[in-house]
Amino acid sequence: MDVLDSVVIGAGQAGLSSSYHLQRRGIPHVVLDADAEPGGAWQHRWDSLTMRDVHGIAALPGAEPLAEDEGRANEVVAAYFADYERTHGLPVLRPVRVDAVVEADDGLLEVRAGERRWLTRTVVNATGTWSRPFVPAYPGADTFRGRQLHPHDYPGPEAFRGRRVVVVGGGASAVQLLGEIAPVAADTLWVTRRAPVWRTDDFTPEVGRAAVALVEERVRRGLPPASVVSVTGLALREQEREAERLGAYERHPMFTAVEPGGVRMPDGALWPADVILWATGFRPAVGHLAPLRLRSEHGGIRLDGTTAVADPRVQLVGYGPSASTIGANRAGRVAARGVAAWLARDTEGDAVSA
Numbered sequence: 001m002d003v004l005d006s007v008v009i010g011a012g013q014a015g016l017s018s019s020y021h022l023q024r025r026g027i028p029h030v031v032l033d034a035d036a037e038p039g040g041a042w043q044h045r046w047d048s049l050t051m052r053d054v055h056g057i058a059a060l061p062g063a064e065p066l067a068e069d070e071g072r073a074n075e076v077v078a079a080y081f082a083d084y085e086r087t088h089g090l091p092v093l094r095p096v097r098v099d100a101v102v103e104a105d106d107g108l109l110e111v112r113a114g115e116r117r118w119l120t121r122t123v124v125n126a127t128g129t130w131s132r133p134f135v136p137a138y139p140g141a142d143t144f145r146g147r148q149l150h151p152h153d154y155p156g157p158e159a160f161r162g163r164r165v166v167v168v169g170g171g172a173s174a175v176q177l178l179g180e181i182a183p184v185a186a187d188t189l190w191v192t193r194r195a196p197v198w199r200t201d202d203f204t205p206e207v208g209r210a211a212v213a214l215v216e217e218r219v220r221r222g223l224p225p226a227s228v229v230s231v232t233g234l235a236l237r238e239q240e241r242e243a244e245r246l247g248a249y250e251r252h253p254m255f256t257a258v259e260p261g262g263v264r265m266p267d268g269a270l271w272p273a274d275v276i277l278w279a280t281g282f283r284p285a286v287g288h289l290a291p292l293r294l295r296s297e298h299g300g301i302r303l304d305g306t307t308a309v310a311d312p313r314v315q316l317v318g319y320g321p322s323a324s325t326i327g328a329n330r331a332g333r334v335a336a337r338g339v340a341a342w343l344a345r346d347t348e349g350d351a352v353s354a
Helices: 013-024 040-044 073-088 172-181 205-220 238-245 287-292 325-348
Strands: 006-009 029-032 100-103 109-113 116-120 123-125 147-149 164-168 187-192 251-253 257-259 262-264 270-272 275-278 314-316
Touching (some): 006 013, 006 109, 006 116, 013 029, 013 040, 013 073, 013 123, 013 325, 040 073, 100 287, 123 325, 164 172, 164 262, 164 270, 172 275, 314 325
Parallel strands (some): 006 029, 006 123, 123 314, 164 187
Antiparallel strands (some): 100 109, 109 116, 257 262
């Protein structure tokens, strides 16, 4: 079996950026993508999410920014990614769903996907979070007679017309989806574990860098990564003002239990509900890396830049501070540098700077 210098797992923004920079360095590699079509997680976003709703898509390295567009994000961004792959001739193989990355002989790694195998000197993991929606276990949830779903499976606002909807979660997704649902629902109830923090200042580059630095500090310590918005705070956009007028952003404390007909609030009252939308976030999709034992005693993967401290053959991009599109681009460059440094060390027997 041939030995590759690197295998990139995932062809979203972070994976494409990594492949671009590996290619520029002349490092032989393949990109394994679980989806049948280009587009990363963007191709799975709900149809009502338009380009005016997203918080800006950073241009991929060596490419022009996305043109101003009012189209659906799941079409516009997917087409942008597909064109990028073609233009740069990136070595993407799909659909390939990686099951595990394991130790092989001679200091190599083996990437397994069904019956297929790749031997490689390094791995760049760019699997993001979309495939791991998180829904907490909650007392009585299995008794609820209505519908329960996560933003991963959000069907658009029409599915909530005339319904009484509980939205759980204090992040940007909860705010955005309330903005769509509240104007068509019979009523909405927004519940969070902690009171949301609203941003009152402008989101300047300095504020963004400070937020990213805080998330970077968490992954350096091996803590599970936090979202950047958990640091920056929340803000309402113009398209959410109608929901605000309707009172959708009046936050309530978390209910104590789910019952067949609704949710039981801390004061003992039952809030009748038809739908519970668990906007409770995602977790990093890194289960296939478990055989390498990368996690720290704190539950996260400790990183130095994008390099896994427990195994410097592994780079993680789209993880923690690089989960944004701008961060993913930068992480791709850093990861390629880390791969080159490891390959030089592997060849010469000493660590060298790339």
